[in-house]
Amino acid sequence: MDPALVxxxxxxxxxxxxxxxxxxxxxxxxRRSATPPAVPPVxxxxxxxxxxxxxxxxxxxxxxxxxxxxxxxxxxxxxxVSGNDIKQxxxxxxxxPGLDTNRRLAKLFRxxxxxxxxxxxxxxxxxxxxxxxxxxxxSSPPGTLPPIHEGDDxxxxxxxxxxxxxxxxxxxxxxxxxxIRITQSIVAIGGHILDADRNEVxxxxxxxxxxxxxxx
Numbered sequence: 001m002d003p004a005l006v007x008x009x010x011x012x013x014x015x016x017x018x019x020x021x022x023x024x025x026x027x028x029x030x031r032r033s034a035t036p037p038a039v040p041p042v043x044x045x046x047x048x049x050x051x052x053x054x055x056x057x058x059x060x061x062x063x064x065x066x067x068x069x070x071x072x073x074x075x076x077x078x079x080x081v082s083g084n085d086i087k088q089x090x091x092x093x094x095x096x097p098g099l100d101t102n103r104r105l106a107k108l109f110r111x112x113x114x115x116x117x118x119x120x121x122x123x124x125x126x127x128x129x130x131x132x133x134x135x136x137x138x139s140s141p142p143g144t145l146p147p148i149h150e151g152d153d154x155x156x157x158x159x160x161x162x163x164x165x166x167x168x169x170x171x172x173x174x175x176x177x178x179x180i181r182i183t184q185s186i187v188a189i190g191g192h193i194l195d196a197d198r199n200e201v202x203x204x205x206x207x208x209x210x211x212x213x214x215x216x
Contacts, residue, residue, distance in 0.1 A: 090179070090201065091139045091194040092186040093159040102157055104189045106148045109136070112182060116147050125182065130175035134182060135163040160186060176209040 094101050109116075114125040114136065121144030125134040137143040139159035146154040162183055184206070187193060193201040 089164075089196040090162045090183055091159060091198065092162070092183060092191045093139060093194060094157070094189065094191040096190055097156050097158040099152055099156065101189055102148045102154060103152070105157060105160070105186070108182075108185055108189070109149060112185075116145075116149060118147075121145055125178075127175075127178040130178045132164050132175075132178075134178065136182075137161045137163065159191065162186075174213055176206075176213050180206050180209065 109123050109125075112125050114123040114134075116122075117124055121137075123136040123145060125136065127133070136145070137160065138145045138157065139161045143161065145157060145160070148154045148157060162179065164179060183193060195201050
């Protein structure tokens with residue numbers, strides 16, 4: 001075969017092979033550019049840690065943590081404070097005040113040996129055995145009572161306040177009978193009892209006073 005022809009055939013084959021390789025290269029590159037890049041998977045957000053359970057405090061523990069206050073004595077309800085002076089105080093408001101109630105009050109004051117203090121305008125009753133004195137004043141301001149023992153021409157008393165001034169604060173607690181007796185005697189004339197805050201007092205509360213006195 002002619003050498004020149006062989007050279008031409010080899011050159012043509014090489015050129016054809018180069019063209020095929022070029023076509024394959026560019027077609028592969030085009031496919032790679034058309035394919036979107038793979039997106040890395042996103043991890044789901046981590047769940048927040050659950051809070052540790054709090055153990056509820058039991059009622060028994062709460063009760064143990066809080067000190068239990070002792071209930072006040074029955075006499076506490078009748079106390080009124082004026083400056084540094086603590087007084088036992090009760091009120092008896094008359095339901096139907098009039099001349100008849102004035103006379104019956106005057107008679108009661110004579111029976112219990114209560115004397116009238118002209119300077120203060122009150123009746124005073126002393127009980128040496130109980131260890132305290134009773135001051136019976138007017139339940140309406142300014143607290144002065146008329147001398148109803150002097151006759152029927154005195155103003156009508158609509159109610160009285162019963163005060164107990166005592167040096168020993170335990171005197172009333174030990175001997176409440178004097179207070180109870182005079183208070184109930186005035187109530188028997190026709191009236192009702194109020195405490196220092198003007199709340200009504202029942203007979204059961206006087207019984208608690210008696211029971212408290214037995215334990216003092």
